[in-house]
Amino acid sequence: xxxxxxxxxxTPFEFxxxxxxxxxxxxxxxxxxxxxGPLNRESLETAIHVCLDRHPLLAANxxxxxxxxxxxxxxxxxxxxxxxxxxxxxxxxxxxxxxxTKRIGVRLSVRTTVERSRLVLQFHHAxxxxxxxxxxxxxxxxxxxxxxxxxxxVSKLEPLEADRLKMRGDYGLTEAGYTPNxxxxxxxxxxxxxxxxxxPAVVASPRNGELKPAGSxxxxxxxxxxxxxxxxxxxxxxxxxxxxxxxxxLAEFLVTLKxxxxxxxxxxxxxxxxxxxxxRSRSDQRLPAANVLGFWFLQRNPNECSxxxxxxxxxxxxxxxxxxxxLPLFFIGGLGYAYQFPGFMRRxxxxxxxxATAVLSNSGRALARLPLKHEHRKWxxxxxxLERITGVPPVRPGTxxxxxxxxxxxxxxxxxxxxxxxxxxxxxxxLLAAYVRRIKG
Numbered sequence: 001x002x003x004x005x006x007x008x009x010x011t012p013f014e015f016x017x018x019x020x021x022x023x024x025x026x027x028x029x030x031x032x033x034x035x036x037g038p039l040n041r042e043s044l045e046t047a048i049h050v051c052l053d054r055h056p057l058l059a060a061n062x063x064x065x066x067x068x069x070x071x072x073x074x075x076x077x078x079x080x081x082x083x084x085x086x087x088x089x090x091x092x093x094x095x096x097x098x099x100x101t102k103r104i105g106v107r108l109s110v111r112t113t114v115e116r117s118r119l120v121l122q123f124h125h126a127x128x129x130x131x132x133x134x135x136x137x138x139x140x141x142x143x144x145x146x147x148x149x150x151x152x153x154v155s156k157l158e159p160l161e162a163d164r165l166k167m168r169g170d171y172g173l174t175e176a177g178y179t180p181n182x183x184x185x186x187x188x189x190x191x192x193x194x195x196x197x198x199x200p201a202v203v204a205s206p207r208n209g210e211l212k213p214a215g216s217x218x219x220x221x222x223x224x225x226x227x228x229x230x231x232x233x234x235x236x237x238x239x240x241x242x243x244x245x246x247x248x249x250l251a252e253f254l255v256t257l258k259x260x261x262x263x264x265x266x267x268x269x270x271x272x273x274x275x276x277x278x279x280r281s282r283s284d285q286r287l288p289a290a291n292v293l294g295f296w297f298l299q300r301n302p303n304e305c306s307x308x309x310x311x312x313x314x315x316x317x318x319x320x321x322x323x324x325x326x327l328p329l330f331f332i333g334g335l336g337y338a339y340q341f342p343g344f345m346r347r348x349x350x351x352x353x354x355x356a357t358a359v360l361s362n363s364g365r366a367l368a369r370l371p372l373k374h375e376h377r378k379w380x381x382x383x384x385x386l387e388r389i390t391g392v393p394p395v396r397p398g399t400x401x402x403x404x405x406x407x408x409x410x411x412x413x414x415x416x417x418x419x420x421x422x423x424x425x426x427x428x429x430x431l432l433a434a435y436v437r438r439i440k441g
Contacts (some may be wrong), residue, residue, distance in 0.1 A: 005056055005162055009407060011124070011169030012335035013291050015342070016190070017126040018062065018069060018100070020396060024320070024421065026097040027125045030219050031133055031391035035117040037384035040108060040124065040148055044119075047143035048079055048108065050153045054160055055136050055289040057127045062100040068342060074104050081108035087116065113151055117384060120219065125291070125394060130404070131278055131364055132289030138367055141381040147247035148382030151265040156371045161286040164424040168290040171329060172281035174380055184333070188382075195297065197437060200272035200357045203257065203400040203423070203431070204264035211424040221392040222429050224436050231412050233441055235329045241309065243316045246362045250298060250315055251308035252438040253360050258305035260431055267272070269312045273298045274399065275319075277328045294328025297356060308438070316339040340405040354398025361404045363395060377409040392417035401431065414439070 010018060021027040052059040060071045082090070090109045098105060105124035112116065123133045143153040167174070205211075226234070250273060256269050275296045284292060298318065304311065321327060328425045338345045366389055372379045378387060392415045393402040400419040405412065414436060418428040 003056075003073040003166060006060065006073045008060075008073055008165065009068050010062070010071065011291070012339040012349070013169065013293065013332060015069065015122075015339055015345065016335050016349070017291075018064075019342075019346045021097075021124075021126070021293045022350075023097045025396050027394050028096050028098055028122050029125060029133070029221065029391060029394050030092065030095075030221075031121045031123070031137060031389065032219060033119040033121075033137065033386055034388040035119070035381075035384040036115070037117065039112045039117045039384060040118065040382060041081070041110070042377050043147035043382060044110070045081065047083075047140050047153055050143045050157075051136055051139045052077060052079070052104070052106075054157070055128075055132075055138055056162055056165060056291055058106045058123070058136060059094050059104050060127075061102065061104065062126070063247070066338075077104060079104065079106065079108065082107075084111050087113055087118070090118070090120050091123070092120070092219045095120075097123045098122070100124060100126060100437075116190060117145065120341055125176070127291075127292045128289040129276070129278075129293040130391065131280070131293075131359070132291065133391070134363075136289045138370055141367070141379060141386065142370060142372060145381040159286065159402050160288045164284070164286055164287045165290060166326075168292060171292065171294075171326075171332065172277045172283060173329075175281070175283055179254050184330075188330045188333040188337070192334040195334075195355055196301065196353075197330075198272060199269060200299075200354055200398070201257070201261060201266065201269035201302075202398055203358060204261045204266035205423050206264045206427055211330055211420075211422075212426055215430075217425055220420065221390075221415050222425070222432050223390050223416075224432055225416045226412040226414065226436075226439070228410065230440050235441060237441060241253045241312050243312045243323055244319075246314055246422070247316045247319060248308070249362055249439065250319075250360060251311040253403070254300055254305045254311060254345070255308050256431070256435045256438050257357060258302050260434060261302075261348075271300055271302065272356045273438070274359040275322075276359070276361045277322060278391070279326065279328060279332075281311070294326075295331045295355075296322050296328050352397035354396075356399045357401075358399060359393050359395070359402035361402075363404055363406045365407045367408060390415050391433075395419045401428075403435070 017027040059077050062069050063076045095107050096256045105127035107122040109120045142156050147153045238245045277294050279294050281290045389408050395402050400422050402417045404415050417433040
């Protein structure tokens with residue numbers, strides 16, 4: 001679709017994920033789609049090729065031979081499906097690390113039977129963020145539905161503008177008439193000074209260093225589905241506190257982290273939660289899958305994290321400022337400066353500098369509108385009903401836990417990914433259960 005785009009320099013944010021990538025801590029993330037009904041291999045492969053043509057960064061390689069790496073058209077765009085006509089476990093460890101100099105930035109595994117199917121996609125974060133991945137997934141569902149029906153798989157897909165990828169690292173600033181100034185340069189420097197000086201608490205391991213063997217979570221994360229009653233209760237609590245659900249989720253997470261570390265006898269350091277924030281604007285509606293994302297770091301002392309209600313006013317005020325002033329651009333701005341010294345960024349990240357205790361992302365409603373039939377708001381693609389979609393952000397040294405809360409159809413899922421070098425599945429399930437108890441109030 002857009003080989004003429006290349007070569008295309010990596011943005012500072014893409015370079016951040018490229019530098020931080022390593023086999024033991026790959027900067028990739030999974031998404032699992034669970035269907036009621038079987039999947040058709042030929043139609044799915046057709047849909048995959050269509051979607052790779054629509055999303056150039058997921059069908060590209062990285063050329064790292066120069067001072068600055070750049071995207072180039074992949075010599076081999078083939079994507080080998082890990083396909084089994086059964087429900088055997090998926091070897092996520094084999095899928096997690098992707099060498100973008102040799103392979104494209106997405107992998108797929110399928111397990112399918114007449115009654116039930118699993119489709120697991122693994123994305124490289126240098127290629128796209130979670131919203132970009134959901135965009136790819138949405139296109140895949142629509143194209144697959146058309147292919148199964150014997151129709152042109154492109155016919156129901158909304159047009160995209162590949163040329164907009166040239167502006168993906170601008171974040172709408174040029175269109176808004178923004179001019180760099182010394183005030184913002186100073187605020188960016190102050191933001192990064194705070195990040196570099198901070199030594200966040202780590203999520204403590206209750207196992208005294210003895211990790212139990214892997215359990216039933218073959219994708220490396222665990223999930224809890226909130227009931228309708230729990231969701232309504234959460235909304236009511238947020239309304240009564242004059243806050244958002246996101247504010248409440250963050251407040252309860254900070255309290256959970258404090259109580260968890262207290263029980264494990266961990267050191268009394270500040271808790272820092274990395275809050276991913278989309279920086280997309282209206283002009284990005286036809287942008288193919290990409291990273292248009294920044295980070296905000298919510299930081300609180302342990303003695304502030306005993307009561308979620310007390311935390312809420314401060315969190316609400318802070319996050320309102322984050323949205324109004326697009327404060328995660330300070331994170332992006334610092335990366336842009338560091339990008340001028342690529343060796344420095346590599347040394348900082350490979351030196352295992354930790355920026356956060358954990359990640360918490362509230363992705364909102366997934367796959368809200370598609371040109372497909374549905375059953376109780378669950379999409380039907382190629383005759384198979386998409387019952388559930390889940391996924392998690394990556395973890396990195398020092399940031400041992402990442403959580404994403406997502407809504408699909410009438411379900412709200414809480415998904416927790418843990419650092420398998422520091423925690424085991426038993427601890428991950430206990431931490432998720434502790435957080436869910438707090439969410440339920």
